[in-house]
Amino acid sequence: xxxxxxxxxxxxxxxxxxxxxxxxxxxxxxxxxxxxxxxxxxxxxxxxxxxxxxxxxxxxxxxxxxxxxxxxxxxxxxxxxxxxxxxxxxxxxxxxxxxxxxxxxxxxxxxxxxxxxxxxxxxxxxxxxxxxxxxxxxxxxxxxxxxxxxxxxxxxxxxxxxxxxxxxxxxxxxxxxxxxxxxxxxxxxxxxxxxxxxxxxxxxxxxxxxxxxxxxxxxxxxxxxxxxxxxxxxxxxxxxxxxxxxxxxxxxxxxxxxxxxxxxxxxxxxxxxxxxxxxxxxxxxxxxxxxxxxxxxxxxxxxxxxxxxxxxxxxxxxxxxxxxxxxxxxxxxxxxxxxxxxxxxxxxxxxxxxxxxxxxxxxxxxxxxxxxxxxxxxxxxxxxxxxxxxxxxxxxxxxxxxxxxx
Amino acid sequence: xxxxxxxxxxxxxxxxxxxxxxxxxxxxxxxxxxxxxxxxxxxxxxxxxxxxxxxxxxxxxxxxxxxxxxxxxxxxxxxxxxxxxxxxxxxxxxxxxxxxxxxxxxxxxxxxxxxxxxxxxxxxxxxxxxxxxxxxxxxxxxxxxxxxxxxxxxxxxxxxxxxxxxx
Numbered sequence: 001x002x003x004x005x006x007x008x009x010x011x012x013x014x015x016x017x018x019x020x021x022x023x024x025x026x027x028x029x030x031x032x033x034x035x036x037x038x039x040x041x042x043x044x045x046x047x048x049x050x051x052x053x054x055x056x057x058x059x060x061x062x063x064x065x066x067x068x069x070x071x072x073x074x075x076x077x078x079x080x081x082x083x084x085x086x087x088x089x090x091x092x093x094x095x096x097x098x099x100x101x102x103x104x105x106x107x108x109x110x111x112x113x114x115x116x117x118x119x120x121x122x123x124x125x126x127x128x129x130x131x132x133x134x135x136x137x138x139x140x141x142x143x144x145x146x147x148x149x150x151x152x153x154x155x156x157x158x159x160x161x162x163x164x165x166x167x168x169x170x171x172x173x174x175x176x177x178x179x180x181x182x183x184x185x186x187x188x189x190x191x192x193x194x195x196x197x198x199x200x201x202x203x204x205x206x207x208x209x210x211x212x213x214x215x216x217x218x219x220x221x222x223x224x225x226x227x228x229x230x231x232x233x234x235x236x237x238x239x240x241x242x243x244x245x246x247x248x249x250x251x252x253x254x255x256x257x258x259x260x261x262x263x264x265x266x267x268x269x270x271x272x273x274x275x276x277x278x279x280x281x282x283x284x285x286x287x288x289x290x291x292x293x294x295x296x297x298x299x300x301x302x303x304x305x306x307x308x309x310x311x312x313x314x315x316x317x318x319x320x321x322x323x324x325x326x327x328x329x330x331x332x333x334x335x336x337x338x339x340x341x342x343x344x345x346x347x348x349x350x351x352x353x354x355x356x357x358x359x360x361x362x363x364x365x366x367x368x369x370x371x372x373x374x375x376x377x378x379x380x381x382x383x384x385x386x387x388x389x390x391x392x393x394x395x396x397x398x399x400x401x402x403x404x405x406x
Numbered sequence: 407x408x409x410x411x412x413x414x415x416x417x418x419x420x421x422x423x424x425x426x427x428x429x430x431x432x433x434x435x436x437x438x439x440x441x442x443x444x445x446x447x448x449x450x451x452x453x454x455x456x457x458x459x460x461x462x463x464x465x466x467x468x469x470x471x472x473x474x475x476x477x478x479x480x481x482x483x484x485x486x487x488x489x490x491x492x493x494x495x496x497x498x499x500x501x502x503x504x505x506x507x508x509x510x511x512x513x514x515x516x517x518x519x520x521x522x523x524x525x526x527x528x529x530x531x532x533x534x535x536x537x538x539x540x541x542x543x544x545x546x547x548x549x550x551x552x553x554x555x556x557x558x559x560x561x562x563x564x565x566x567x568x569x570x571x572x573x
Contacts, residue, residue, distance in 0.1 A: 058503065064477045065502040190570070259501040261476070331480050332500055355479040355502050384498055 035082035036242035037182040044257050052146040054083035054177070055159050057259035065261035066357040071396075072110060072266055073358055076187030077258035078246055079227075083146035086180055086236060091169035092138045102132070103285070103304040105295035109134045112222055114208045117293055118285055119144075119155055124306025124313070125281035126288065129273060131225055133210045138279045141210070141221065143182065143234070145275045181242030186232035186266075186399065189254045194233060197248055198222070207235075207402040213321060216248035227263065229270025229400045265354050268363050271395025272326060275334055278322060278365055279350040286313040287367070289322040323375040325350065325364040325381070326393035331388065332362035333381045339368055340380040340387070347372050347395050350381065356397065364390075447535070450511040450556035453564065455535070458551060463512055466539040467499070467530065470564055476501040478527040482507070483519040483541050490543065492515060492550050497540070499530065512550045514543035 022141045032050040043047060045061025057080070059065050071077060087097065104117035111134055119127035128151065130144035144152045153174060160172045168187060185194055191202050200213035200222055210223035221236040238243050249255050264274070273279045274311065281286045286294075291314060298304055302311055337350040353364025362382075372379060377392040447455045453471035456463045472478070484496040490510040497508040519541040523529050530538040545551075555563055 059476070066479070067479050069502065256525060265502050330496065331482055332505070334505060355500060386482075 014405045017382045021151040029177040033177050035177055036239040037080045044118050056199040058261045060257050066287050066378050067224055068262040069265050069357040072187045076190040076255045079184040079258055079263050081184050082177055082181040084182055085144045085149045085152055086175040087142040088173045090171050092185045093137055093168040094140050094170045097160055097163045103294045105297045106134055112211055114210050120305040121281055122305050124284040126279045129275055147276050152174045179239050181239050182349055183246055184234045186226045186228040186230045190232040193252050199201055206405045216245050218245050226271055228266040229396055229398055229403050231403045267404040268354055269356055269358055269398040274352055284310055287318045287320055299395050319370055321370055323368055323373050324393040324395035325366055325390050327390045329361050330388045331383045332381055333364045338382045344379040358398050409485055413569055446553050449560035454511045456511045461528050461545050462542055464539050466534055466540050469534055472531050472534040475506050476503055478530045481523050481527045482543045483518045486516050486518055488516040512545055513547045514545045517542045520544040
């Protein structure tokens with residue numbers, strides 16, 4: 001019995017883990033960091049793994065991954081996402097700097113609004129995906145992936161340094177995990193539980209808007225967004241208060257802790273990309289079916305990295321495209337599984353997939369040749385040397401429940 | 407290799423003081439109760455068990471493996487007639503978070519697979535030593551059973567080697 005997909009650390013015992021952590025205290029390089037919620041994870045029986053250099057729970061002892069997944073869809077869950085890189089940008093030229101590295105229309109966004117966007121390389125490849133909030137004309141708040149932490153830091157530091165050399169006013173500051181925590185509260189009952197603890201009127205905080213307010217007596221930044229397809233928020237909290245705020249939210253039985261396992265299956269059902277699996281520097285937003293991230297104004301200006309390639313792709317098309325893959329039954333197609341057409345010709349591959357707790361059967365996403373991208377196209381997927389039928393499907397697989405003002 | 411290592415460890419432990427011995431014995435008893443199974447089952451270091459009656463072995467996965475994997479939602483089992491060598495990959499179990507290959511702990515020819523488990527993979531979680539068995543095979547090299555661990559050795563293996571292997 002060989003566990004192949006699972007990080008090896010899942011199988012570690014608490015005793016050895018503690019010993020390992022003790023040892024790590026005295027070494028610097030490559031050691032997994034603890035988030036502000038580490039103690040809470042331990043207290044709730046979190047099965048801790050080293051995820052992108054941070055000790056985070058795959059799941060907690062009270063629930064299986066699928067129960068936790070369904071609990072999120074029916075009630076609400078808190079995910080520790082403190083490992084993500086939180087960046088603050090100041091200066092009167094911060095918007096023009098940011099637009100020089102992303103295809104977003106920050107200038108056209110109102111203060112206090114957020115957007116999904118991507119850092120692009122010169123070939124239009126995706127360096128990382130991230131959420132940017134225009135706090136004010138001269139202030140931005142960015143949340144990007146832990147797995148790309150060093151790359152993102154370097155990218156922001158180098159590009160802003162060049163900007164400053166041209167006498168522009170922009171400074172980039174990173175929050176370390178010891179300074180700031182970040183939790184995602186997701187699910188249909190997330191907001192009503194948060195409302196009991198905050199003076200921020202959440203009926204006004206629509207999807208992809210952000211503001212600062214008090215939560216359980218602590219000044220936090222609340223952004224209406226998430227990675228599950230459910231209504232919910234991400235709350236950025238001073239590190240020393242993160243546990244207190246999280247515990248206050250957990251007081252109600254309607255909110256429980258959830259780990260990386262449920263986070264992955266929830267985001268897959270929601271059709272959301274995982275950087276490193278579904279997108280990376282080798283694909284452009286057009287190929288990744290994220291063309292909508294190239295803002296209209298920016299297409300006209302054509303002044304973002306890789307604009308020539310991306311605009312040509314928008315006009316002339318691409319050879320491969322990210323699609324959803326649905327299987328009503330059978331073994332789930334996971335990362336690396338080969339996709340074939342009905343003649344048995346290889347036409348693509350799966351980039352992530354898992355059984356779907358909400359729908360039954362399996363969900364996956366992957367890249368196929370352009371002519372096979374239409375929903376309902378029947379394909380063959382090869383899993384452990386066995387062919388199985390699958391169908392190209394529209395994403396999200398589970399309808400999104402974002403709080404959008406009508 | 408694995409077996410030798412754990413026998414060595416076991417002998418080290420037995421040469422220790424009485425009080426330690428008592429503690430170990432007590433924890434073995436607790437573990438045996440916790441992971442309760444037939445003492446005649448033999449375990450592989452890949453967490454399969456095999457129970458042999460006459461020349462037919464029934465194969466399943468251990469409680470530890472079942473717990474590590476989480477809710478099993480799909481079981482791909484070897485078909486009757488398949489000839490397997492000890493250590494051959496012969497199927498897979500899938501949970502939401504991971505896929506785990508099944509390896510045959512002994513050589514033989516598959517005589518039966520558990521169709522109930524194919525229909526209800528959750529049986530592997532609820533009854534890994536009984537209703538959640540995976541397949542049966544006619545042993546071609548029964549002497550291989552000596553290379554496997556008995557329950558006590560397997561529990562020691564879990565407490566020592568598995569932890570070390572995953573550090």
